[in-house]
Amino acid sequence: MMNYSSRAIGTAVLMLAASAATATTPTGSGSVNFEFLSFSGPVQVTFPPFVPGESPQSVGSLINGVTPTLDGRSIPTRPGGSVTWEFGGTTFAPGTNRVEFGEIYWQPTDPQYNVISFAGATFANVSPGTEFRLGTITFQNGNWSGGGATPLLNRTSLLPFRIWTTSSDGPQFNQEQFGIITLTVNATGFPANQDPANFDAEADWITVFMGDDPTDSSSWIEVADFRVYDLCCKPAGLSSTGTVDLMGKFGSLILTDLANPVGGFIVGNNNALPVVPGGGGGVTPGVIPEPATWAMMIAGFGLVGGVMRRRRDALTA
Secondary structure, three states: OOOOHHHHHHHHHHHHHHHHHHHHHHHEEEEEEEEEEEEEEEEEEEOOOOOOOOOOEEEEEEOOEOEEEEEEEEEOOOOHHEEEEEEEEOOOOOOOOOOEEEEEHHHHOOOOEEEEEEEEOEEEOOOOOOOOEEEEEEEEEEOOOOOOOHHOOOOOOOEEEEEEEEEOHHHHHHOEEEEEEEEEOOOOOOOOOHHHHHHHHOOOEEEEEEOOOOHHHOOOOEEEEEEEOOOOOOOOEEEEEEEEEEEEOOOOOOEEEEEEEOOEEEEEEOOOOOEEOOOOOOOOOOOOOOHHHHHHHHHHOOOOOOOOOOOOOOOOO
């Protein structure tokens, strides 16, 4: 008759338990897909008559080469309402992952376009609850409508989006999420924006939110803010284009963070400012307002096309 020591039996039990745990923890591999659904925001500016007796001058803007449809909203951007932004929107073709904003007034040619794009990543052997890279957002900071005389008069543009994963490893790795990327133009005004101490506070930014209703900002969950310097107002050696990775987790698909900024800087999580090539370190930070505060002012903005729907799955970590 064979005899087994209690230590040997205990070791065998632990090995079996570890093997069982490993066997029941699924992992998935696949790819990430992304599309912008629509645009809503300031698209036209109306100036007072330049010469007494003339009519006011209106200057429109382009989204992907198309003039958006005005929706009847207008908000003054200067005390007394001498300059007014008008709002509009447009929907995008399925699969649109790059959006260009061209302001006609500034004769839009690269690099004066504002461009926001997303390149989806692939993932391998990712388990639920483990953070992984969904893809990379590129933000080119050009000329765009919406900057007011003060930060409180900045008017945010909305870009609702859908992001989803495809995998052959089971339904838990085939999931989707809805969100909104907002673009905020921050204009301190000449000559203040020419002061190097104001460069980083002058920088425009995008904010990523989770949420399936662009008209209800109180339901949005903020992921993070990413700022990129203006073409006119940046440290020597830096460009006006930056990239940042969008991170997420499986459970239901959730967006968790922005990471690995290049050419721009993430607000609020101790990421370093961009390093000037050949310089001795990061750009000295100025006073940077909290973008989320201003983004929440856009509650109630209408959305052309009605392309969003309610999320089916509860958000879980």
